[in-house]
Amino acid sequence: MPYRQGPLAPDMLRRMDAYWRAANYLSVGQIYLRDNAMLDRALTIADVKPRLLGHWGTTPGLNFLYVHLNRLIVEHDLDMINIIGPGHGGPGLVAHTYLEGSYTERYPAIERSRSGMHRLFRQFSWPGGIPSHVAPETPGSIHEGGELGYSLAHAYGAAFDNPDLLVACVIGDGEAETGALAASWHSNKFLNPARDGAVLPILHLNGFKIANPTILARIDHDELEALLRGYGHEPIFVEGSDPQVVHQQLAVALDDALAQIRAIQAAARAEGANPERPRWPMIVFRTPKGWTGPKVVDGKPVEGTWRAHQVPIADFKDPEHLRQLEAWMRSYRPEELFDTNGKFLDEYASLAPTGHRRMGSNPHANGGELLAPLSLPDFRTYAVPVAAPGQVDAPATRVLGTYLRDVMKLNMGTVNFRLFGPDETASNRLADVYDVSGKVWMADIEPVDENLSTDGRVMEVLSEHLCQGWLEGYLLTGRHGLFSCYEAFVHIVDSMVNQHAKWLKVTKGIPWRRPIASLNYLLTSHVWRQDHNGLSHQDPGFLDHVANKTADVARLYLPPDANTLLSVADHCLRSRGYVNVIVAGKQPEAQWLGMDAAVRHCTAGAGIWDWAGDDADPEVVMACAGDVPTLEALAAVTLLREYVPDIRIRVVNVVDLMVLQPRTRHPHGLDEREFDAMFTRDKPVIFAFHGYPALIHRLTYARANHANIHVRGYQERGTTTTPFDMVVLNDLDRYRLALDAIEHIPRLRDRVPAETARYWTTMERHKLYIAENGDDMPEVRDWRWPA
Secondary structure (H helix, E strand, O other), rough: OOOOOOOHHHHHHHHHHHHHHHHHHHHHHEEEEEEOOOOOOOHHHHHHHOOOOOOOOOOOHHHHHHHHHHHHHHHHOOOOEEEOOOOHHHHHHHHHHHHHHHHHOOOOOOOOOOHHHHHHHHEEOOOOOOOOOOOOOOOOOOOOOOOOOHHHHHHHHHHHOOOOOEEEEEEEEEEEHHHHHHHHHHHHHOOOOOOOEEEEEEEEEOOOOOOOEEEEHHHHHHHHHHHHOOOOEEEEEEEEOOOOHHHHHHHHHHHHHHHHHHHHHHHHHOOOOOOOOOOEEEEEEEOOOOOOOOOOEEEEEEOOHHHHOOOOOOOOOOOOHHHHHEEEEEOHHHHOOOOOOEEEEEHHHOOOOOOOHHHOOOOOHHHHOOOOOOOOOOOHHHHHOOOOOOOOOEHHHHHHHHHHHHHHHHHHOOOOOOEEEEEOOOOOOOOOHOOOOOOOOOOOOOOOOEEEEEOOOOOEEHHHHHHHHHHHHHHHHOOEOOOEEHHHHHHHHHHHHHHHHHHHHOOOOOOOOOOEEEEEEEOOOOOOHOOOOOHHHHHOOOHHHHOOOOOOEEEEEOOOOHHHHHHHHHHHHHHHHEEEEOOOOOOOEEEOOOOOHHHHHHOOEEEHHHHHHHOOOEEEEEEEHHHHHHHHHHHHHHHHHHHHOOOEEEEEEOHHHHHHHHOOOOOOOOOOOHHHHHHHOOOOOEEEEEOHHHHHHHHHOOOOOOOHEEEEEOOOOOOOOOHHHHHOOOOOOHHHHHHHHHHHOOHHHHHHHHHHHHHHHHHHHHHHHHHOOOOOHHHHHHHOOOO
């Protein structure tokens, strides 16, 4: 179909404006009304909700855009989803999915009738109802209203490897002030028009946040245009307050933008083409805050000001406010839009797309409907041979890299797997993936560059926000991925993982939301092997952060060696609906378990290592979680046997931290009998832990033997030093662990003074040695588990 060259025909303009009025009417009704949905009688205070919790200011602009995107979809048969950055425009998105029928299909009780409209209004921001923002309950959404600043990154994540998808992304001018959004403009340098879909950013400038003006709305036109062009976009401006004029402007702008997108894609997809980075179009949509709402309330201006942000009219004890609300709602002329039974008139309803072309029903916005399992190689074939525990060293993440290389290779045809990381794929020893796929790069490439490719599937940019946002958008539209990051800096996305975890939690209770692939983190370059970078690179607290999430979402894994890492990674890539955090080192470390033993150990989540201890009647349990704590705990066992030859020790290693919780609190938790059989009910437990000690106490506080669990972990003591000195600084070293055991075994109390003296003598020797030699003592550096 040829592209529109002129303004909308009069009848189309009339019908589109009516559709917009209907969406605005339903939006206001949701915010305010508990009864009298069709204004059959004069409003009374009993019709108004006692608590008014919605947001009006951004909603009419979002409604306007939705109507016009519908026209574009219908005229060009587009596969389009709509990501709403101003998430508090929730009433508008609910209204539109209701008008197009998607909402009723998902929620049959909210039928398109008088009673359905009543229920639609009453449920909004109501106990037992729906949130006031765009949420998982909203059909067509992959973006939570609380995620301020992440919309554009989500949009690009959705477009990667989706060649026929067009993602309209509305960016609020408030969220445009966030760092995450500012970085997201650069995502266009990673979008390949030959094999990816397209993103149409729409910067919605309505001028105000909650109580202040917005930056981009208060800089002059030339500066704003220069900024957006500098980001690599071709901005198209649509500005005004007269709906008839703005309808015409926006129709032309959208047709122009779509023509540019299709021309870019056609050129890139032509036979023999060599895709280059284009200048993608975007739209700047400037309209009044609270458009079509009350202009003045209590003598103060509202429309076009910050006062329109939330609820423009409140305090209905004032009868004038009730009159204003009724006049506002009647200004949309609902009697022209709905029949006497409350059904949207076909004359206007026919403007919406049908079937999966409706943005509320597009399967890309319910990614589980499209999710296909990854083709995974047999991880056992990548095993490190372990003839005896602790006799061979291997860098765990390098071993994993060979496995991920072949995951990438097996899924290049279906194109549903990507690896994400902030400039650290090679640093984290995963560079083998480059044998199959380079790093995506659409900007200039120079001769010195390595592994850059316009057709790559490895996503690297020095912004954890972008990596996280891209991956979330990729997962939410039905694909798979893994995020590799330095452990200390994954905290940059704390709030983003918060929102994703909340999304997963809520969707588990929504039957029509199909499960998506898990959000998988590989945290390496971790706290205990960041001795060379110092304190700034030392922080294991992401474990605590994710442990706070709900038990049906959070999963934490600390594989002690390469074979357990392979087993855990394979499990995580197969899983659905979780946030999986894997912590593993990249430096060569001792390997403890052969592959069969590793699989059994990971399946159980924790276990007694019979080969390392005496299982029958232990005097002390030496427990450990994490690769370096495992090394130190096992070295402490050898010291204890040297100090006290008849000591009875049990060694317990924990891979899945969630087994420590009672089963009543987490599905992975050991039941009381299992936990007590492993950790005993009355013996001291010396627990060497990768992270902050308080986390282990929090997970185990309800256990019978909790008072006997003594945890050593990171204590926020770090600097640039030797590897062993890092554990010494935090009292996690083998000598401290051995002394802890002696201190807590009743029959060894008389030995405590002598062993304490021995400990401090050893520490003095250690400090003198590293100060003089710059390396660890040979008995530490070269230690191995006895063959």
